[in-house]
Amino acid sequence: xxxxxxxxxxxxxxxxxxxxxxxxxxxxxxxxxxxxxxxxxxxxxxxxxxxxxxxxxxxxxxxxxxxxxxxxxxxxxxxxxxxxxxxxxxxxxxxxxxxxxxxxxxxxxxxxxxxxxxxxxxxxxxxxxxxxxxxxxxxxxxxxxxxxxxxxxxxxxxxxxxxxxxxxxxxxxxxxxxxxxxxxxxxxxxxx
Amino acid sequence: xxxxxxxxxxxxxxxxxxxxxxxxxxxxxxxxxxxxxxxxxxxxxxxxxxxxxxxxxxxxxxxxxxxxxxxxxxxxxxxxxxxxxxxxxxxxxxxxxxxxxxxxxxxxxxxxxxxxxxxxxxxxxxxxxxxxxxxxxxxxxxxxxxxxxxxxxxxxxxxxxxxxxxxxxxxxxxxxxxxxxxxxxxxxxxxxxxxxxxxxxxxxxxxxxxxxxxxxxxxxxxxxxxxxxxxxxxxxxxxxxxxxxxxxxx
Numbered sequence: 001x002x003x004x005x006x007x008x009x010x011x012x013x014x015x016x017x018x019x020x021x022x023x024x025x026x027x028x029x030x031x032x033x034x035x036x037x038x039x040x041x042x043x044x045x046x047x048x049x050x051x052x053x054x055x056x057x058x059x060x061x062x063x064x065x066x067x068x069x070x071x072x073x074x075x076x077x078x079x080x081x082x083x084x085x086x087x088x089x090x091x092x093x094x095x096x097x098x099x100x101x102x103x104x105x106x107x108x109x110x111x112x113x114x115x116x117x118x119x120x121x122x123x124x125x126x127x128x129x130x131x132x133x134x135x136x137x138x139x140x141x142x143x144x145x146x147x148x149x150x151x152x153x154x155x156x157x158x159x160x161x162x163x164x165x166x167x168x169x170x171x172x173x174x175x176x177x178x179x180x181x182x183x184x185x186x187x188x189x190x191x192x
Numbered sequence: 193x194x195x196x197x198x199x200x201x202x203x204x205x206x207x208x209x210x211x212x213x214x215x216x217x218x219x220x221x222x223x224x225x226x227x228x229x230x231x232x233x234x235x236x237x238x239x240x241x242x243x244x245x246x247x248x249x250x251x252x253x254x255x256x257x258x259x260x261x262x263x264x265x266x267x268x269x270x271x272x273x274x275x276x277x278x279x280x281x282x283x284x285x286x287x288x289x290x291x292x293x294x295x296x297x298x299x300x301x302x303x304x305x306x307x308x309x310x311x312x313x314x315x316x317x318x319x320x321x322x323x324x325x326x327x328x329x330x331x332x333x334x335x336x337x338x339x340x341x342x343x344x345x346x347x348x349x350x351x352x353x354x355x356x357x358x359x360x361x362x363x364x365x366x367x368x369x370x371x372x373x374x375x376x377x378x379x380x381x382x383x384x385x386x387x388x389x390x391x392x393x394x395x396x397x398x399x400x401x402x403x404x405x406x407x408x409x410x411x412x413x414x415x416x417x418x419x420x421x422x423x424x425x426x427x428x429x430x431x432x433x434x435x436x437x438x439x440x441x442x
Contacts, residue, residue, distance in 0.1 A: 013287075014262055014288050014290065017262050017288065018266060046313055046316075047313055109386075109387055109388060109389055110387060110388075111314065111315055111388075112194065113315065113359065113389050113412075114194055114195060114197050114237070114389070114412065114413070115194070115195040115197065115442040116193065116195065117193065117195075134195060134442040136267070136268060138268075138315040140314075174268075176266070177266065177267060177268045177290065178266070179232065179266050180266070183266060
C-alpha cells in the first residue's frame with residue numbers, strides 16, 4: 001500500500017492516477033496511522049514554500065515525515081520542503097536533505113517550465129532510465145547540488161533534479177506527468 | 193537543455209473534439225480522451241483542451257471529462273473555457289487539471305488572474321490572448337474572437353504577467369486557420385518583453401513553420417490543432433524535423 005499524504009498542496013489526484021495506472025494499491029490520506037503503516041509514502045506538493053511549511057508544522061506532518069522509515073518520495077515542492085531551508089519566504093524546512101533551496105536568477109524565463117533532461121543519475125530510482133531522458137518540470141526555486149544529489153538538470157545553472165538520503169527520495173520534476181519515463185521512475189520507487 | 197514544446201490543442205464542444213477555421217465552420221474530429229492519449233503516445237509535450245462554446249453560451253466544462261483525461265494521460269494538460277471565478281478553477285484543479293487557461297474572463301475581470309495565481313500558484317494560470325493585427329496594432333478580442341476590446345496584446349500580456357500568469361498563450365487571429373505560418377514578429381516582441389513562457393498559436397501549416405516559430409518567433413511552445421487532427425503533420429515526424437534543424441525537443 002502506498003500512502004499519498006493529503007494536505008493543502010495542489011494537484012494530488014494526478015499522483016494517485018499515475019500510481020493507479022501502474023496497478024498500485026494507493027490511498028490519499030491525512031490519517032497518520034495509515035501513513036505510518038504504508039509500505040511507501042509519497043509527499044507531493046505544489047504551492048508556496050513558507051505557507052505550506054507553516055501548514056504542515058501546524059498539522060504535525062513535519063515530524064510525521066521525518067520519522068518515517070519506509071521509502072518516501074517527495075515531489076516538486078515536496079523535494080524543496082525536505083531540504084534544509086528555502087529562500088521562498090525564507091523558511092526553515094524539514095532538514096532531511098542538507099541542500100538549500102534558492103530561486104533561479106532572471107537570466108532566463110522563470111518558472112523553469114517544461115521538459116528538460118536528466119544527467120548524472122546515480123540511484124536505483126533511475127533504473128532503466130537512459131541518460132538525457134526528458135522529464136517535466138514546473139518550478140521557480142531549486143535545490144543546489146550537494147551530497148544528496150542523485151540526478152542533475154541544467155537550467156541557467158545545474159541543479160538537483162533528484163535527491164536521496166537513507167530512505168528519503170525526492171524529485172524536483174513531476175514523474176506523474178513525465179510520460180513513460182516518469183512511469184518507470186515511479187515503478188522503480190515502488191520496487192525499492 | 194529545456195526543450196521546446198509541441199502542444200496539440202483540442203477544442204471541445206458537447207464532449208467532442210472539433211475544429212473550426214477562423215473561429216467558424218466547425219467540424220467534429222473525435223473523442224477528446226482518445227485523441228489526447230494518442231497524441232501523448234506520439235510524443236506531444238502537453239495538451240490543451242478548450243471548451244470553445246463556454247464563454248459564448250456560458251456553459252461550464254464537464255468535470256468528468258477532465259477527470260477522465262487526468263486518469264488516462266500522463267503528460268500535463270491545460271483546461272480552458274468557462275472559468276469565470278476562482279471556484280471554477282478550484283473544481284478543475286480537483287478534477288486533475290494541471291493548468292487552467294483564462295481568456296475573456298481575464299479581460300472582463302483582470303483581478304481573477306491575481307486571485308487564481310494567488311490561490312493555486314502562477315504555474316496553474318495560463319492567460320490566453322486572441323489578438324488581431326489591425327491599423328498597426330495588435331488588438332485583443334474576447335468571446336472566441338467575436339468581441340473587440342480596447343486592450344492591446346503587448347501591454348495586456350505584461351499586465352497579466354504582473355498579476356501572476358504563469359504562461360501566455362497568444363493566438364493570432366490573422367494567422368489562425370490560414371496555415372501560412374505563425375505571427376513570428378509579434379511573438380518575438382512578446383517573448384522578449386516577458387519573463388514567462390509564451391505559447392504560439394495560429395498559423396501552423398508546414399513543419400518549417402515550427403522551426404520559424406522557435407527560432408524567429410522565440411516561442412517556448414507551439415500549439416496547433418488541425419494539422420494534427422487531420423494527420424497532415426505527424427508529431428514524431430515533426431519532432432525529427434525539428435531535431436534535424438537544431439531545435440531542442442524531447
